[in-house]
Amino acid sequence: MVQKLEQLYEGKAKRVYRTDSPDLYLVEFKDDATAFNGAKKGTIRNKGALNNQISAVFFRLLEKRGVPTHFVELAGEREMLVKALEILKVEVVVRNIAAGSLAKRLGLPEGTALPFPVLEFYYKSDELGDPMINGYHIRALGLASPEQMAKIEETALKVNGILLEYLAGKDIDLVDFKLEFGTHKGGLVLGDEISPDTCRFWDRTTREKLDKDRFRRDLGNVEGAYEEMFRRLTGKKFE
C-alpha cells in the first residue's frame, strides 16, 4: 500500500497528492463543479466518487486496447493511484457531433453530425481562459514537440474510435470530449479524467444529455445523469 503524502496541487475538480513512491501520485476527485472558466460554481452530490469510478472504467478499457494511460488502480471511492506525469499544457478536444463552443463558433445547429472527427487544441491557462490554439502556436510556445503532437493526434483519434464503439453498445452517443496528455519517464501518456465532466454523452434514443451540460445549462437532475452514466458503464446502481 502506498502512503498518501502532501498535497501537490488543487484544481477545480481534483486534488493531487505525492506518495512515498516518486513515480506515483494519488488523485482525489471532488464534488465541486465549475463552468464558464470558474464563473459558475456549485457542487454535484457524489460527483467525485462517480467521476473517479467512471474514469477507471474508461482508462482500463483504453489500456486493454493498447493506449498508455496514467491509471494504476482505484485507491478508494473517490481516489485513484496514477503514474506521476508532467502534464503538457495542451488540451485536446475531439468532436463527432456539433455542440457547445463549436456549434456557436461555426453556426452549426447543436446535434449536427460531423462528417469526420474534428480535433481542436486549447492552451491550458486559467489566466487566459484556455484559448483555442493551433499547431503553430503550440510550437511557438514550446508546449509540445512536433513528434509529441503527431502522437497526440494519433492517440486522440484512436481513443475516439474505442470510446465511440464501446459507448454505442451502451446506447450512448459520444458527442465530444477533452483529453490531456503528459510524460512519464519520457513516454507520452494519457492523463486527467474521462468523465461526464469532460465528455458530452447523449442517450442514443432520447438524446437526453447525460453529462455536465445539465449543470452548465441548469437542466436539472444533474446527479441523476452522472448516476445513469455509472449504471450504463458498470451495469450497477451507484450506492
Ligand code: UDP
Ligand atoms: N471540456 C472540458 N474542459 C474544458 C473545456 C471543455 O472538459 O475546459 C470538454 C467539454 O466537456 C466538452 C468538450 O470538451 O465535452 C468540448 O467543449 P466545448 O469546447 O464545447 O466547451 P464548453 O461548452 O465547455 O464551452
